[in-house]
Amino acid sequence: MKVDDVKKICVVGAGNMGHQISLLCAIHGYKTTCTDIVPEVLKKAENFADTYLPGRVKKGKMTEEQAKQARANVSFTGNLADAAKDADYVIEAVIEVVPVKRKIFAELDKLAPAHAILATNSSAIVSSSIADATKRPSQVVNLHFFNPALVMKLVEVVKGPHVSDETAQVSMDLCTKLDKVPILLKKEVDGFVVNRILGALTREALWLQEMGVASAEDIDKAMVYGAGHPMGPFRLMDLIGIDLQFTLDIERFKKTGDPATLPYPSVVERYTKGQYGQKTGKGWFDYSEK
Numbered sequence: 001m002k003v004d005d006v007k008k009i010c011v012v013g014a015g016n017m018g019h020q021i022s023l024l025c026a027i028h029g030y031k032t033t034c035t036d037i038v039p040e041v042l043k044k045a046e047n048f049a050d051t052y053l054p055g056r057v058k059k060g061k062m063t064e065e066q067a068k069q070a071r072a073n074v075s076f077t078g079n080l081a082d083a084a085k086d087a088d089y090v091i092e093a094v095i096e097v098v099p100v101k102r103k104i105f106a107e108l109d110k111l112a113p114a115h116a117i118l119a120t121n122s123s124a125i126v127s128s129s130i131a132d133a134t135k136r137p138s139q140v141v142n143l144h145f146f147n148p149a150l151v152m153k154l155v156e157v158v159k160g161p162h163v164s165d166e167t168a169q170v171s172m173d174l175c176t177k178l179d180k181v182p183i184l185l186k187k188e189v190d191g192f193v194v195n196r197i198l199g200a201l202t203r204e205a206l207w208l209q210e211m212g213v214a215s216a217e218d219i220d221k222a223m224v225y226g227a228g229h230p231m232g233p234f235r236l237m238d239l240i241g242i243d244l245q246f247t248l249d250i251e252r253f254k255k256t257g258d259p260a261t262l263p264y265p266s267v268v269e270r271y272t273k274g275q276y277g278q279k280t281g282k283g284w285f286d287y288s289e290k
């Protein structure tokens with residue numbers, strides 16, 4: 001398969017990442033189906049498409065015709081079979097839990113055409129932990145977008161040992177067609193490139209905060225005004241989701257057995273209180289007025 005053979009994309013999961021990935025694909029001319037098991041999440045994703053596209057037109061970033069075409073390209077359904085049945089490329093963006101992803105890949109293997117590539121947007125789970133749930137492991141790959149997916153340019157494509165050259169190439173080329181900047185990881189590694197580096201930075205920021213060296217706000221200021229980062233680690237945690245941060249730390253601990261990789265107490269505290277960041281209105285900072 002070549003990238004030009006990809007006409008239809010299916011996005012599984014319409015949450016934080018999935019709703020934007022599906023709209024991104026639609027804007028770039030792909031017939032896209034977006035699916036989720038929670039009807040309210042699907043409705044929210046659809047509402048987002050209905051407000052985002054006119055907003056782009058208003059800002060002069062898109063013509064009315066382009067917005068109309070993009071909206072016509074994307075559809076939302078709760079039915080996975082319908083969403084996947086004639087997809088050439090599937091992007092899974094459901095919760096970061098290996099058994100859930102494996103189950104979905106096993107279903108997708110039965111539902112999607114034999115030539116379809118099945119990609120996971122996981123932040124840290126390597127596709128070799130999922131690929132053997134299918135009968136097409138050479139077509140199972142990591143395609144890691146960043147949040148917000150409509151804005152952030154980078155996509156990490158991870159070529160695990162089971163991934164064919166063709167799958168990796170089509171995935172890289174697809175990212176370029178989506179106006180992204182893909183990088184190829186030639187080996188699987190937990191956390192990939194960005195999250196390994198960010199993870200080290202976040203842990204250091206949490207340590208400084210918990211030791212009382214500086215407040216979360218001031219540490220963020222330090223990284224924005226001293227290191228030129230667009231946002232500090234605490235605001236980034238709120239954007240990514242403290243629930244995801246917690247899950248990533250737990251998964252890392254399960255793999256390494258190293259207590260140093262356990263979530264920091266301040267993360268556990270917010271996680272147990274349901275303070276996940278922007279999506280719940282409170283995390284490290286308060287978003288209740290927005």
Ligand SMILES: NC(=O)c1ccc[n+]([C@@H]2O[C@H](COP(=O)([O-])OP(=O)(O)OC[C@H]3O[C@@H](n4cnc5c(N)ncnc54)[C@H](O)[C@@H]3O)[C@@H](O)[C@H]2O)c1
Pocket residue numbers: 012013014015016017018035036037038041092093094095096097100104121122123124144145146147239240241244
């Ligand atoms: N949040 C981020 O900043 C970010 C960045 C890059 C990658 N990721 C990765 O993207 C994936 C999704 O993360 P998110 O932040 O969008 O999560 P989220 O919790 O916002 O959304 C996940 C969605 O998956 C849906 N879902 C669960 N089980 C399903 C099933 N069986 N079929 C269909 N839908 C199902 C849920 O209803 C939910 O809407 C994760 O693997 C995560 O690691 C997240």
